[in-house]
Amino acid sequence: MVNKEGRQGLTLISPTLLYALLMLAAPLAMVVTFSFWTQDYLEVNTTLTLNNYREAWSQPLYRVLIARSLSISLIVTFVTVILAFPIAYYLSFKVTRRKSLWLFLITVPFWTSYLLRVFLWKVILGYNGVLNTAFLELGFITEPLTFLLYNANAVVLTLAHAWAPFAILPIFVALEKIDRSLLEAAEDLGDGPLRRFFRITLPLAMPGVIAAILIVMIPTVGDFITPKLVGGTDGLMIANMIQIQFGKANNAPLGAALAVTSMVIVAAISIVIFLTGKRLGGRVK
Template sequence: MTAAAEGTDATPAAARGRGKALLQTEQAQGLALISPTLLYALILLVVPVAVVIAYSFWTQDYLTVDRTFTLEQYRIALGEPIYRDLLLRSLWVSLLVSVFTVSLAYPIAYYISFHGGRHKSLWLFLITIPFWTSYLLRVMSWKVILGYNGVLNSGLMGLGIIDEPSTALLYNTSAVVITLTHAWAAFAVLPIFVSLEKVDRTLIEAARDLGDGPVRSFLRVTLPLSLPGVISALLIVMIPTVGDYVTPKLVGGKDGVMIASAIETQFKRGGNWPLGSALSVVTMTVVTIMALAVVFIIRQAGRRVR
């Protein structure tokens, strides 16, 4: 009787010992560390996206939501010319902003990385200064610069290039591209700088010892090795700019309206959440495909350069 009791008591004790040992493993500790973050991401990221996707398959009549499954909202989102045109314009503006931003950010990041010396941290600090102010203030400043009586028109008139202020600088797609390029410049500089910092300088010296000039060594060594930073910068700029509706609303006018403005209208003034959700899902899907295509094209170009 005593032996049986001891065997019965030993089993839970052994199980507790194994459980305690399991909790002390490196894998269990790692899961314990990421679990709060994972739960936070699920609540704030996955759940809202799931709700948007669910709404996109429903219909709404004023305040009444019909939860019957339907693809009507996607037929409207993909079939109506106005939404197709807005989506294509948004993708085109996003691509232009990404290319211009990275083209301007790369020389800055290259200079800081290769010629910044001991002042690299200072240069990076100076780049972030514009972000001390509100995003809206920066957009409004461009509205002042590009306005009819703005800085740019006054400067052009002072130089005698134009006789009267031009109205073509503001409230169009070009104004949206210029404003977004400035707004996202620092976000493109940082990943490119980090990628350039990882480039082994001895490889560049070896290329020059083998007869490559500065341009050839840059194209064959520095640029291919910094492509991960370029890809990151492109994605960091491209994905948010498609969904930006504040900048087009302030400086774009009717010629600079983008798909995000249509989505915002459906959710607020239009009162059609299912259609707004369908437009959001279509935009997210198209942006994902475009981002993957850009990554693939850049990687293939990098392999050909090598």
């Protein structure tokens, strides 16, 4: 039984729903289906098989790539959230006037394309880049540093910068929602600023922190532009391999199996993080 209001609601969301089904659910279903098929040179053999998964899970190369993707993404997440928290905190607690201007400024990096921002890091970190030139001119170094670019660190740096606003905003919102009288109550009951932060502010900001972690971690595991442009060979991640399988290697089923595998792993990690956060943080009503 759907009442009038319910029908209205369905009508309103149906374009979006249709779009989501077509553009999200259908490709997802295709990828999953593909992962059980086999590529026979130019044709696809549609006999169901687990061979792709066997290969994806047993080949050391793929394992290394998945492990590296996860570790890079976790480091990026950690760095981003740790750096975003003080900014969000400052915005929420110390900025009293022109808060919206500050928020607006935080979104400024989005005005340029993601690709352009990655390239900018290349310009900054490169052999003849901004950093090396500056250090040479200042006499800190005698020849350009080569460890800046084309490795996992460069990937972490670039991704952390690109995703910072996504981490700042949910934490900011969570901090904004904290009733300031709770902080006064904690102080009134004898807590100094530090104890109060760990007993009240942080637990109550936890939903925002968890959101930030998930928002940054999930897409960065699958990022392939940044590792391709600044990652070099030991900065390559699983998404690059998936791209290769779908493209040059012409083995879409294997690519699909790798994609599904990393998707399952990310989902599992997300659930663990979500549950841990729920236990650590506050039930915010």
